[in-house]
Amino acid sequence: MSACSRRAAIILILWLGVLVAPGVNGFGLDDLKKQFAESSEVLGESLKTLAQLRGEVSTDEEIEIGANLTSGLLGAAPLVADENLQRYVNDVGSWVAAQSERAELPWRFGVIQSDGINAFAAPGGYVVITLGLYQLLENEAQLAGVLAHEISHVVRKHHLEALQETLQRDLLSGLTVAVVDSKKEHTAMRTLIHSGLQLYTTGLDREYEYEADLRGVVLAARAGYDPYAFLDVLTTIDSINPDSAELIVMMNTHPPTAERLDTLARNMDDRLDSYAPGVDNAGRFRKVVAVP
């Protein structure tokens, strides 16, 4: 399959993953196949593959989707030009990710040049954290906690699932069909990127965020870090004016920080207390970011 039809296939796989799901009856699969086959030879070719894949996104395809979404994020804010910092974040993130069920993914971590306080995950193992958030952190355990939250989104494929739903909505409204009909695969992929980027401003289902919180602290504990360090991060965030420009996107896309803290504390009590003596490696953290 050519790169062109492959990318078109990925987009369609995302749609069909939702359309063939139980309880989704708004659009018949046969009708969909017919419509696309008639309108585009390339996409018609892709449908054969789709039939084989039955709406499942392979790991390779997931990584390709994630790479495209991440390129969009990096277009909004480039990486901080500090190799030591970037490698350090990759070391911490990769060690935490190695404790997950998807350790085999090619995990990539980055700090982006933004004063905003936020972190983002993309399918396939991509995680970026803003410089603004990084600067709030006090030790390696806190960094691990933040990265573990994002890693959990990837492990549970939260963004992939949300992207499928978004694209399905567009499809049913006819917007995406018009783009695909143009037969320009790069345009179609750009649509995918923009749909993905919109997710970063509208946010995931709030339940996904709570799930990532709860799984993230466990991953941090598995990695030998103090899992409560993540609560310290949330405490810091909760002490910042939620209307500040730096926090606005995070506040719009996550449950209230106070509720996240309450939920975490309630669920960690008596379960993760014994891992609290985990290391925080504050000294190593400070060597990467010198404290004035």
Added chain:
Amino acid sequence: MRALLLASCWYNAATMLSLLRVLLVFVLLGSEVRAESQGIIVRQATVYTDASIAAGSVGNVPAGVTVTMFKRKGGWQEIYSEERSIIGWVRSYQVRVGNYNSSVVNQEKEDERGFLSGLATFSRTASGYFTQDSGTTSSGTATIGVRGLSEVEINSAEPDFEELKKMDQYASDDKRVKRFSTAGGLQAHKVPYISEVRK
């Protein structure tokens, strides 16, 4: 330090009960040397006699109260409030270290939840000390991100595949990660996910 705390309590007859508690803690903990730091209660906190909800409560401390922080244990923080003449344990997320080296600029304003909002206006000076690729240390604003990442900026972003390539170059491999974890004293544990979520 503990002797000073004792002395401060001595002159306040109304705090005799607290004094007994302080004395008890003093006796139990002996002369163990531990790091102390100043902190601030950021969420209204119930103070317990030990690091457990099962332990008895000895009172409450509202947000904004300055405390001395002693030991941390399993998500709990031992604190002393001179203002309230109370010593005990609160959840670690209810108190925040506020030392003079912090870049936090206090703008305390308790909100309706009893939390401190707008507590922190963060100085960006720390970012001026990131090391450059060459290993030198920069100062000033050369490496400081001056842009935010607004909704509009995210939604209107054009993909940057060159930056993506850079991100690939910084990735760690298994060997490097193993070396990193060993150097950091990190040991993996088997910890089950939390299956029964307490609502």
